[in-house]
C-alpha cells in the first residue's frame with residue numbers, strides 16, 4: 443500500500459526502469475523484423491497490429507488493467523515502432539525496392 447505521493451512516484455520510477463528495459467528488447471525485435479519484409483505494406487502489417495491489440499486487450503482484462511488504456515498505449519507504441527521499422531527498412535532495402 444502506498445503511503446504518500448513520493449512513495450507512489452518512487453514505485454512508478456522503479457516500474458519505468460523495467461518498462462524501458464522491455465521497450466529496448468521490443469525495439470531490437472522490431473528492427474529484426476524489418477529484415478524479413480519486402481515492402482512498406484509488409485512493414486505496416488495492419489492485420490498483425492490488430493492481432494496484437496486484441497491479445498493485449500485480453501491480457502489487460504485478465505490482469506485487472508483497463509483494456510482501453512492498454513489499447514491506446516499499444517497503438518501509440520506500435521505507431522512509433524512502425525516509423526522506426528520504416529527507417530530501418532529504407533536503410534537496408536535494395537535501392538530499387540519501394
Ligand SMILES: C=C(O[C@@H]1C=C(C(=O)O)C=C[C@H]1O)C(=O)O
Pocket residue numbers: 471472475484485486487488490491494519520523524527
Ligand atoms: C514487428 C512487426 O512490424 C510492425 C510492428 C508491430 C509491433 O510493434 O508489434 C506489429 C506489426 C507491424 O506494424 C511485425 O510485423 O511483427
